């Protein structure tokens with residue numbers, strides 16, 4: 001589960017990490033008021049308007065905007081609420097923006113050699129070392145992905161002790177390595193400690209601040225102030241039941257609609273990038289199906305090979321209705337050029353799946369209004385009631401002309417790859 005930046009800022013603030021104040025608006029009319037509120041205490045008003053969507057890369061896409069007047073705030077809000085946010089982290093069609101954060105903008109100190117004092121700071125789990133890890137860089141901000149790719153040495157990785165977490169000496173070492181000096185060091189180490197603690201306390205899979213900045217010196221902060229001005233959190237879905245405060249931050253409108261629909265029918269659907277829709281039962285069989293589609297699809301069908309477009313796990317006890325829904329969900333993805341059904345009937349009976357396939361084919365309406373499946377469909381059934389299942393499919397051959405039966409998993413993968421390739 002992910003949350004919005006404004007919610008992430010609330011979490012940071014509750015952990016004692018300094019963030020500029022802000023409010024959330026949902027309409028253009030509220031922009032001027034929110035701007036005045038955000039800049040009330042400032043000698044020269046400067047606010048930042050930020051689209052609240054579950055994706056990064058907003059700055060480069062024009063969905064983070066510094067504004068000096070209420071009129072500029074209104075114009076920025078109008079732009080963001082009436083355009084979809086597109087970045088490398090969003091689907092190609094972009095994301096609808098319904099909420100904006102209007103925050104008081106931070107002044108960012110300049111580095112001696114030029115550039116902003118922007119840092120990257122995150123805690124996540126490193127699967128290789130099987131430890132949580134603090135990741136930090138002096139090259140924070142909108143180019144961090146590029147930096148990580150081109151200059152991996154500019155990224156510091158500090159493994160965290162499984163029980164002790166981030167230790168004081170580690171935080172201090174990282175703070176100095178990042179170039180913090182004077183009173184900044186204590187501020188930065190306190191922020192790192194609080195972030196590492198939040199990560200564990202809230203069952204996060206990612207707790208990220210980017211950028212962490214230094215403000216220019218003031219009378220109150222002669223070395224400048226270290227502030228978080230953007231944050232991103234992801235949580236382990238298996239842990240959210242322990243955190244009603246995190247559950248309350250759930251925003252259903254940010255979910256993949258197909259995944260949300262699947263959940264309502266007790267199905268689990270995962271969208272991927274390829275061309276083959278996969279209907280399977282059980283997580284292990286789903287993984288094996290992904291692997292075998294990739295293996296047999298490698299180098300086929302033009303650029304990049306034939307790959308899974310998604311997988312939909314109907315679980316152990318889906319009804320005919322759920323299987324029918326499963327097909328609708330899979331075929332609602334325009335990228336799906338073929339469907340592979342791979343069922344090993346244990347608790348799930350093959351005849352239920354077969355009847356679900358036939359029902360779905362009967363009731364399925366194509367975008368052009370015609371009825372029935374148009375895409376190639378390859379079915380591999382094995383296990384409980386397999387003979388009944390195969391008989392149902394055989395009898396329905398006329399209704400589902402694009403359907404082929406497969407003898408085993410390799411045969412199924414080959415057939416579906418050949419059908420779309």
Ligand code: GDP
Pocket residue numbers: 048050055056057058059060064066104105106107108116118140141142210211229230
């Ligand atoms: P992202 O692009 O989605 O990660 O959005 P960010 O909130 O990180 O903003 C992108 C960039 O905009 C930052 O790296 C900053 O350079 C700039 N920016 C964002 N907020 C402020 C602010 O309050 N003051 C200033 N001066 N720049 C900001």
Ligand code: MN
Pocket residue numbers: 056141210211230231
């Ligand atoms: Mn950012």
